[in-house]
Amino acid sequence: MLSVTGLDVHYGPVHALKGVDIAVAPGSVTALLGANGAGKTTALMAIAGARPVTRGAIRFDGRDITGMRAEDIIRLGIGVVPEGRRVFASLTVEENLAVAGSLAADKAVSAARRAAMMERFPILAERRTQRAGLLSGGEQQMLAIARALMAAPRLLLLDEPSLGLAPLMVDRVFDLIAELKAEGLAMLLVEQNVPLSLEIADRVAVLANGRVSVAGTAAELGESEAIRGAYMAA
Numbered sequence: 001m002l003s004v005t006g007l008d009v010h011y012g013p014v015h016a017l018k019g020v021d022i023a024v025a026p027g028s029v030t031a032l033l034g035a036n037g038a039g040k041t042t043a044l045m046a047i048a049g050a051r052p053v054t055r056g057a058i059r060f061d062g063r064d065i066t067g068m069r070a071e072d073i074i075r076l077g078i079g080v081v082p083e084g085r086r087v088f089a090s091l092t093v094e095e096n097l098a099v100a101g102s103l104a105a106d107k108a109v110s111a112a113r114r115a116a117m118m119e120r121f122p123i124l125a126e127r128r129t130q131r132a133g134l135l136s137g138g139e140q141q142m143l144a145i146a147r148a149l150m151a152a153p154r155l156l157l158l159d160e161p162s163l164g165l166a167p168l169m170v171d172r173v174f175d176l177i178a179e180l181k182a183e184g185l186a187m188l189l190v191e192q193n194v195p196l197s198l199e200i201a202d203r204v205a206v207l208a209n210g211r212v213s214v215a216g217t218a219a220e221l222g223e224s225e226a227i228r229g230a231y232m233a234a
């Protein structure tokens with residue numbers, strides 16, 4: 001479903017990604033792990049069309065989406081839950097969803113999806129008229145995920161969804177990810193919670209200094225020292 005091959009990304013003179021290959025199969029979860037500064041966010045942003053690519057190809061459902069605009073990539077079915085959640089703090093919960101819906105679908109479809117999100121996330125329904133900036137970190141994370149789901153993606157890119165959350169909320173976020181997976185949504189999951197990621201992921205790729213240092217199935221890598229080693233080396 002997603003195939004990234006030989007991806008290079010630069011920030012001016014900084015060579016952030018060097019020949020990165022990542023794959024996500026339909027309905028499956030690939031975990032993208034790695035130390036701070038390894039290039040995980042850069043990889044997600046490049047896939048989402050939010051960061052220019054200097055070399056390599058990004059294919060989604062067989063179509064070359066390299067260099068496509070971010071809005072068009074969302075419309076093709078790739079949703080993004082950005083690092084740090086980035087909800088619109090001064091808008092209400094409902095307005096956050098409405099903005100995302102208006103970009104992705106017509107009014108009626110958007111309203112129906114918003115209603116579905118309120119059912120799925122009772123925590124957001126309770127706070128629908130509250131400004132998003134007043135929500136807890138966990139609630140903001142749920143809102144960021146709900147916002148991405150408003151475009152009915154077939155692939156979801158998640159950048160450290162559990163970062164900074166209380167343990168109970170970390171569990172809730174991972175429960176939600178498991179639920180979405182069970183519904184057939186494919187995901188590329190950037191995480192620093194390695195044990196929980198290995199539990200949910202089918203495949204794992206570890207980035208170190210802009211390169212994939214280890215890749216394989218979660219079952220293979222969960223049993224090995226390769227992941228721990230990769231973190232130490234980075």
Ligand SMILES: Nc1ncnc2c1ncn2[C@@H]1O[C@H](COP(=O)(O)OP(=O)(O)OP(=O)(O)O)[C@@H](O)[C@H]1O
Nearest residue numbers: 011014016034035036037038039040041042043083
């Ligand atoms: N806007 C930028 N300008 C210049 N360099 C950048 C920029 N953003 C990231 N970098 C550099 O690119 C590299 C990869 O950064 P990136 O944010 O993708 O890493 P990451 O794996 O997501 O890290 P973290 O775990 O801290 O979120 C790092 O060396 C970083 O310093």
Ligand SMILES: [Mg+2]
Nearest residue numbers: 040041042083
């Ligand atoms: Mg990052």
